[in-house]
Amino acid sequence: MEFSIYDFTSFTKSLDKLLNENMSSFWATSIEMLLIGVGILAFYALVGLFLVYAERKVCAFIQNRVGPNRVGPYGIIQTIADLFKLLMKELIPIKNADKLLFNIAPFIVIIASFLAIAAIPFAKGLHAIDFNIGIFYVIAVSSMGVIGVLLAGWSSNNKYSLIGAMRSGAQIVSYELSVGLSLITMVIFAGSMQFSVIVEAQRDGWFLFRGHIPAIIAFVVYLIACTAETNRGPFDLAEAESELTAGYHVEYSGIKFAFFFLAEYMNMFIVASIAATVFLGGWMPLHVGGFSGFNHVMDFIPPFFWYIGKTFFIIFIMMLFKWTFPRLRIDQLLTLEWKYLLPINLVNVVLMALIVLNGWHF
Amino acid sequence: MGLIKYISGIFKGVWSLLQGMAVTSSYFVRPWTIVTQQYPENRKGNKRGRSKKKLEMFERFRGELVMPHSENNEHKCSACGICEMNCPNGTIEVISKMEVNEEGKKKRALDKYVYHLGMCTFCGLCVKACPSGAICFSQNFEHAVFNRAKLNKILNNEGSKLLKGVE
Ligand code: SF4
Ligand code: SF4
Numbered sequence: 372m373e374f375s376i377y378d379f380t381s382f383t384k385s386l387d388k389l390l391n392e393n394m395s396s397f398w399a400t401s402i403e404m405l406l407i408g409v410g411i412l413a414f415y416a417l418v419g420l421f422l423v424y425a426e427r428k429v430c431a432f433i434q435n436r437v438g439p440n441r442v443g444p445y446g447i448i449q450t451i452a453d454l455f456k457l458l459m460k461e462l463i464p465i466k467n468a469d470k471l472l473f474n475i476a477p478f479i480v481i482i483a484s485f486l487a488i489a490a491i492p493f494a495k496g497l498h499a500i501d502f503n504i505g506i507f508y509v510i511a512v513s514s515m516g517v518i519g520v521l522l523a524g525w526s527s528n529n530k531y532s533l534i535g536a537m538r539s540g541a542q543i544v545s546y547e548l549s550v551g552l553s554l555i556t557m558v559i560f561a562g563s564m565q566f567s568v569i570v571e572a573q574r575d576g577w578f579l580f581r582g583h584i585p586a587i588i589a590f591v592v593y594l595i596a597c598t599a600e601t602n603r604g605p606f607d608l609a610e611a612e613s614e615l616t617a618g619y620h621v622e623y624s625g626i627k628f629a630f631f632f633l634a635e636y637m638n639m640f641i642v643a644s645i646a647a648t649v650f651l652g653g654w655m656p657l658h659v660g661g662f663s664g665f666n667h668v669m670d671f672i673p674p675f676f677w678y679i680g681k682t683f684f685i686i687f688i689m690m691l692f693k694w695t696f697p698r699l700r701i702d703q704l705l706t707l708e709w710k711y712l713l714p715i716n717l718v719n720v721v722l723m724a725l726i727v728l729n730g731w732h733f
Numbered sequence: 734m735g736l737i738k739y740i741s742g743i744f745k746g747v748w749s750l751l752q753g754m755a756v757t758s759s760y761f762v763r764p765w766t767i768v769t770q771q772y773p774e775n776r777k778g779n780k781r782g783r784s785k786k787k788l789e790m791f792e793r794f795r796g797e798l799v800m801p802h803s804e805n806n807e808h809k810c811s812a813c814g815i816c817e818m819n820c821p822n823g824t825i826e827v828i829s830k831m832e833v834n835e836e837g838k839k840k841r842a843l844d845k846y847v848y849h850l851g852m853c854t855f856c857g858l859c860v861k862a863c864p865s866g867a868i869c870f871s872q873n874f875e876h877a878v879f880n881r882a883k884l885n886k887i888l889n890n891e892g893s894k895l896l897k898g899v900e
Contacts, residue, residue: 432761433757433758433760435767435768436768436769437769440771691754691758692754695750695753695757696750711743
C-alpha cells in the first residue's frame, strides 16, 4: 500500500482494492463508509474544539486581553475542560416542551453540517464523495440546518427561543439566496459544479485572481452572506445574548446545547472551506502562471496544509467581522440583503457571464 | 441621482467597515498593547504569559489605613479622636492615656489606635479629617485572612511616641 502526503488517490484506491479482494462488495462499501464516518467525526470534534479556542484567543487579542491562559500552556486545554463540563451537566427536561421535536432538533442541526462536510475536498484524493453537482449539494444540505433551528425554537415552548428561531429562520432563508448566487457566479466561471474540477481548474491561478472584478465582488458578497447564514456576529441577532438571552437554544442544557454550539462552529468551518475551495483554490498550492521555479517551491507544501491554511484565513476574517462590527437590527439585516447584496449579486452574475463569453479573464 | 447615491453609499459603507477592521486587526498583531495584568504572576514581576509588568498599585489607591512612623518610632497622632468621630462605620477606636510631660503638665497621649479593617469602606474621611496628618492609606490590597479577628489591627507601634512639635 503506497502512501503519499501529496496525493491520497493511490492510497484510497489501494485501500478500496484490498477491501474488495477480501470480502464482498457490500461489506467493503460498508466498511469504507464506517471508516469515513469515524474519520469525519474525529475531524469534526477536533476542529470544533480548536475553533472555540481560536475564537476566544482571537477575540481576546483584538480586545487587548490575554484570553484563556490558565488550563495548560497558553490555555490550550481550556476547551477540552469546557467540553467535559458540558458532558457532565444535567439534561434538564422541559415540562411543556414537545419532547420528540425538542430532542430531535440538535441532531438535525448537526447532521446538516455533517452531510455538508462529506463533499468538501480536503486534499488531492482526500474527498469522501465527489458529486458532479457538489456545490449544489452543499448548498442544499447546509440549508437543512434551519429546520433544526426552527424546531428547537418552536418545541421549547418559550417565547424567547421562538423569537430567536423566527429571526434566525428569516435570516438564513434570505441570506441563502446571496450565498447561492455568489457561488453561481463562480460556477459560471468554472463551468462545473464538481469540486474536483473546480480545484483542478485553479492550477494556474486562483479564481479570485483569474476572475478579477466579478470574482472579487462575489467573494466579498459570499463572505458577508455566509457570515449571516451561520448566525455569527454582526448578524447574531438570532441569539442576541443581551435581548433574547440565547435565542433558539435557550432551553437546552448539557450536551444538547453543546451540539448547537459545535454545529455553529462547524458551519463556520464549512462555509470557510467552500470559500477557500471555490475562490482560493482549495488544496491547490499558490501557482503563478509562468514562474515554474516558484510553483515548484509552492508544490512542496502538502495540499492538506494549503487547504487548512486558506480555510483558517477565511475563518479569521469572519472572526474579525464578529469582533469589529456592532450587531445589526432585524430591519437593517433584511435591507442589507434585499436592497444591496441581492441586486449587486444579480448584476454580478450578468457581468461574469459577459466576461466568460468574451474571454476577458486570465 | 438615486443610483449615484446608492452606489456611493455602498462604497462609503465598505470604506468605514474597512477602517473599523483596520483598527481591530492592528490590535491583533500588536500583542504588547494588551492591558490585562496577570495577577498572581505579576506580584513579583516574573515572566509568565504575555504581560510581564510588575504589579504596582497607583498612588491614590486606598488599600488599608496605616499610621506612618519615623525612624525614632514616633507618630503624629495626638489622640484627639476626630477621625473616630468622622468615621461613618465605627471602624476606628482611639484609646488614649494620660501622660505627664517634661514640663510637669498632664497631657493626653495615644495608647492604642485600633482599626477594624473588616468594617472599613475606604471612604477616606478619617484621613481627610485628621488635623495632624497622622494616618494615610497604603497600597496593600491582599487582605484575605482565615480568621476575622486578624482584621482588627493596632496601627501604632509598640512603645511609639508622639513626634515632637505636633500638638
Ligand atoms: S476610611 Fe472611612 S470607614 Fe475606613 S476608617 Fe476611615 S473613615 Fe472609617
Ligand atoms: S489619627 Fe489624626 S484625627 Fe485620629 S486621633 Fe490621631 S490625630 Fe486625631
